[in-house]
Amino acid sequence: MALGSPTKIGVVGSGLMGSALARAFAAPGHDVAVWNRTFSKAQAVGGGTVAFENLIEAVSGRTLIVVSLSNYAACFELFSSPGVASALAGKTLVQLTSGSPADARAGLEWAQAHGVDYLDAAILAYPSFVATDYATVFYAGSRSVFDRHVATLQALAKNSIYVDEKIGAAATIDCAILGAYYGGSLALLHAAAMCQAEGLDPKTFFAHKNSFLGLISVTADAAQGMIERNDFAGDQCSLNTHVAAIEHIVRLSQDARLSARFPKELLDNYKRAVSAGLGSQELPAVFRTLTQE
Numbered sequence: 001m002a003l004g005s006p007t008k009i010g011v012v013g014s015g016l017m018g019s020a021l022a023r024a025f026a027a028p029g030h031d032v033a034v035w036n037r038t039f040s041k042a043q044a045v046g047g048g049t050v051a052f053e054n055l056i057e058a059v060s061g062r063t064l065i066v067v068s069l070s071n072y073a074a075c076f077e078l079f080s081s082p083g084v085a086s087a088l089a090g091k092t093l094v095q096l097t098s099g100s101p102a103d104a105r106a107g108l109e110w111a112q113a114h115g116v117d118y119l120d121a122a123i124l125a126y127p128s129f130v131a132t133d134y135a136t137v138f139y140a141g142s143r144s145v146f147d148r149h150v151a152t153l154q155a156l157a158k159n160s161i162y163v164d165e166k167i168g169a170a171a172t173i174d175c176a177i178l179g180a181y182y183g184g185s186l187a188l189l190h191a192a193a194m195c196q197a198e199g200l201d202p203k204t205f206f207a208h209k210n211s212f213l214g215l216i217s218v219t220a221d222a223a224q225g226m227i228e229r230n231d232f233a234g235d236q237c238s239l240n241t242h243v244a245a246i247e248h249i250v251r252l253s254q255d256a257r258l259s260a261r262f263p264k265e266l267l268d269n270y271k272r273a274v275s276a277g278l279g280s281q282e283l284p285a286v287f288r289t290l291t292q293e
Ligand code: NAP
Pocket: 013, 014, 015, 016, 017, 018, 036, 037, 038, 041, 068, 069, 070, 071, 073, 074, 075, 077, 078, 096, 097, 098, 099, 123, 124, 125, 126, 127
């Protein structure tokens, strides 16, 4: 799609993600400068981007700077290099390096001290998803700064979502989604291992994945309502009954000589809720023991 007015963008970092971001901006016709510590990687980005060996030259005359480095420590090291802060002053910096909400707050503090407009962003995508319908980017920070740049930022993901003025909000939702993703992924890999250890083809589990995904979805909806009401009473299945089911999973894992670390950790969490007097409540009552020690 041709652009009415291309934006002058600098993309700092030409790793796997930074390269994909730079090409996604260049594809609809934005004017994209790229910089990377290892210059050869910046030169390899292609897609109509222009590689600079000098960071200050790469960002000079640019309106929007997008940063994608390994971590915040690398960003702060770079921002404190001579001349970099003043080269960024007056521009908008979109921080797409993954981090924690505390990292985002430190980033905003740095930006405010140096006259830089700052958005913290979190991308929920592999590089090959960038610029497709599978990519989502969450943004936090000033609403007016987001509104000023959203049309340009949509080159990365049509699904560009403003979360909140609180600068840590994008990192928070990213950690929340990834925490559920990594936990759920470990659970399904352990499920496949249980099948294999008992001589059942793991395909049998994967063929029934919708039973697992459906239960998670129903539980998420129930948990949302119960957390809102702070009332975990129900008539479906008590925590006591769930604990008995998890004990079977621990026993299967031990009998089949699988690592039982994951189901034991699960059991420990659910039992803690029972010990806290929540045994007759529904499963989401575990939430109470996660928010209180
Ligand atoms: P990557 O391929 O390992 O790239 C890391 C980049 O950081 C490289 O450009 C590297 O430069 C640069 N870097 C590291 N330390 C530096 C320093 N001290 N000074 C200057 N530059 C430094 O990683 P990636 O996959 O692109 O990830 C980049 C960010 O995107 C991370 O925060 C990651 O969590 C996030 N992310 C990635 C994915 C994904 O699927 N890949 C998905 C979501 C979010 P050199 O080339 O010189 O080493």
